[in-house]
Amino acid sequence: MTESARETLYFQSLDEAVELLYRRIDGPLHVGAPLGLGKPHRLLNALYARAEREPARRLHLYTALSLDPPGAGKGLEARFLKPFAQRHFGDDYPRLAYVQALKRNALPAHMEVEEFYLQSGALLNSQAAQSRYASLNYTHVARALADRGVNAVVQKVAADPSGSGRLSLSCNTDLTFDAVDAIVARGLPRPVLIAEVDPLLPWLDGSAAVEASFFDAVVTPPGPYPKLFALPRQPVSDADYAIGFHASTLVRDGGTLQIGIGTLADALCHALVLRHTDNAAYWRVLGALGYDQGGESSGAGVSARGGAASGDVDLSSTRNAKAPVAPLEPFRVGLFGCSEMLNEGFRRLVEVGVIKRKVVDDLDLMRRLHEGRADAADLERLERDGEYLQGGFYLGSQDFYDWLRDLPEDRRRGISMRRISEVNELYGGNETLERLQRHDARFFNSCMMATALGAAVSDTLDDGRVVSGVGGQYNFVAMAHALPDARSVLMLRATRDSGGETRSNVVWNYAQATIPRHLRDVYVTEYGIADLRGKTDEDCIQAMVAVAAAGHQFPLLEDAMRHGKLPRATYRLSDRNDPQRLRDALAPLRAQGALPDYPLGSDFTAVEQRLVKALGWLKANTAGGGAKARTVFKALFSSGAADAEAMQRMGLAQPSGFGEKIQARLVALALRETA
Known part of the structure; x- marks a missing residue:
């Protein structure tokens, strides 16, 4: 059946959508679901509930990055996390039922969950998750789904706000198109495709948008609609900042940028922002890290071979003169962003004008541009139709989702969500075009x-x-x-x-x-x-x-x-x-505001930000038996003014019982130590 001839069914009931799957598919269900934000939590939970009731029908789920809000924990962690999680995720956030079963090692025997990417550290103790993990390069996942005979795909989508009836894969164009093509190319039936509409998901047009007939069924469950999963933004440490600023020296104006996720990426993005918006402050940070105005650092690595068979080899003053250190002025041409994941850092880089170099899918035009032969008509088309940011999926904060949702249409057109085979790969498509688009690429992970x-x-x-x-x-x-002319840059704390x-x-x-x-x-x-x-x-x-x-x-x-x-x-x-020398070198810049704790914004209140820092100090200083004893002793016998607001937020303003009084003393000490 062709796409235009396919009848798309519309439901409001999740159970009716699940019934369609059971009716259309004979035998075991092999269901694919996108990673991260595009996973339709409510539909998957309805499917899990149905599968629990029918053990005769096996359910195989293939997915990745099954996002789950943090648990409350215990002790001080629980006191901090529970109120934050309630506010940040909402009490009605639909936790994935299969993830809860995996964490309890209680997945029913007739169900199997296979993931190729796990929420970091969340399933280390899940036997089923560990044994059924599939180690796959991202670009090989579609092929693996075809190998497994996937017969259904479920996905969260956005509806066109103009009322056209079209749907957008929005946050997850990464694998759905590739997987469907790979399955059909294998000679297998086209999988049953079910979309769950989420009115909160930002609409992105272009290559992310499809006609509703792409799907066999579209389900729009009634509200209220839970918040989109948002990653809490974490504080950036001195080590993170040092890494980010070192890495920023490798980025060339007019080049291409890919970044990962986490505080190292946040630090890199802040460094690039500062390089562009306050170059003098950027150089003050580099100076603190040992760089001179030539962009070289006395502590930036080794380039000279010290191969003497005997005698001294001096590694103390060598510099990495052959490292690809770029000119470090503000960005004139700007960067083209091409990354599997779009996140908070890209938002900030677009806002300040670092990400602004545009590309078009026109080989002749890109060749003329590369060779300096572009005329006025080429430049006009580049400005009108060009894209400055391409990605396969996105994930970030509520601020990031609001930014995508509220972008003016002409700015939103410059963001293109694409297949992962296009973003993460050179081969199999228009390789010559992509080479021209991605010149001077820096891939940071x-x-x-x-x-x-x-x-x-x-x-x-x-x-x-x-x-x-x-x-x-x-x-x-x-x-x-x-x-x-590209470089791979892997960042890590020492x-x-x-x-x-x-x-x-x-x-x-x-x-x-x-x-x-x-x-x-x-x-x-x-x-x-x-x-x-x-x-x-x-x-x-x-x-x-x-x-x-x-x-x-x-x-x-x-x-x-x-x-x-x-x-x-x-x-x-x-x-x-x-580390102490590093802290001392960066402390004045912290005090001046050049290195804020939360460079891309924070999801924590002001008092929670103080508590995050304090609890981090407390964790580090109670990690071992001896350290814990010393810290408890210091807390019991030291005095000083307490942060009343922070103690109230932790529910320790009026501690009762010995345990709470010890907790209150520890938190008060940690707040003083990190003030």
Whole structure:
């Protein structure tokens, strides 16, 4: 049946939509659902409830990033989180029933959930989620769905506010089109497609919009409508800021930008904003990090080979002169944003005019533009029809969704939601066009750990448990090597606190790797930039040691020498790689307002912001037995004015009982320590 001939059914009842699935599909249901925001929570919960009642019909769900608001926790965490979660997510937010079952290890035997990307750390202890995780590059997911014989796809959509009857895949164009095409190309029946309309989902036109007849059924459940899932914006630490500003020196005006998610990405975006809007303040931050006006840093990595068989090798004053440091003036041409995920940072970059370079899907025009032969008509068309931001899915705060919803039409047209095969891949489409559009690309992503030989650990612990997933990281790393002027930049904090100990995130080796070392490119920690592309193992090790934290560098050198990767020598290291020195260097800039705690806005009230900082300090200072004892002792025997508003917010203004009184003392201490 052709799309134009297909009869689209309309429902208000979720149960009627589920009934359609059961009626149209014989045997097991193999249901695909988008990742993140585009997942139709209410429809999926209705499907789960039906499947629970009918164990004779197996249900296989294929999806990713099943978003679940944080649980209340216990103790001080519960006191803080419960009121915040009620306000931020709403009491009526439809938690996914299958996620709750996975967390309890109670998924019924006739149901199976297979995800290729997990909400970070949320399902580490779920046996079913861990065993049925599929490690897939984002661009290979559509093929995998065809392999599994997916016979239904359910998706949240937006309705055209003009009343045309068209629907927009809005936040998730990433996989639906690719998956349907892959399934049909395999010779399988076109899957049953059901859309759930959410009036709160922003409308995006262009490649995101389809006729209603694309779907077999459209369900518009009655209100009230729960809030869209919004990621709470987190505070940016000194280490995060140092990483973001180091990374920002690699971005070239007129180039292409891809960024991931999290506070490292937030810090990078703030650095780019400051570079454009207050270049003097931007340079003050770089100066604090050791850069001179030439854009080089005395602590930014290693470029010179220190290969003497004996004697001293000085790593303390080398600079990464071969790193792709760009001119660091404000952006004149601006950047083209092309990222699998659009988020808060892109909003800010568009607002201040950093993201503004436009592209069109016209090879001849892009070639003329690239060669400097574009005429007035070309430039007029570029301005009228060009796109400055392309993505496969979006996820962010309520402010971000409001921004998308309220954009003027001419500005909204410049945002194009596309298939993931177009955004994350060069091959299989118009490769020549995409190469012209994506010149001087910088692909920024985060990782958990990196080895001294250049492999990245981004998604899996050494015991095999999955924290998140590879997602599109490999795609962008590989693309950086395929484009002649592109770079992949993986950002990571030099250390982490674990079990009361500070451990290095730059390690000699690790049991799991997300990015193999033969694709090593650029790494950034708070202590600088390590440019590894094309380097020998010896040079890579020296560069990674130079950006590791003090106290963790010599063990790496010793491992390298023991395994014959470095010559036996005396290595002199910089004393700059110290967190206290970093805090001291950035403190004046914090006080001046150049480095705000929440550079992209906050979802916390003013008192909650103070509490977030205080509770973070408390967590760090009670991580081990000895540290906990010292902190409790200090709390019991120290005095000072209490933050009455914060104590009231935590329900500890008038503590009763010994336990509450200890909690009140600890919170009061933490607030004083972080004031």
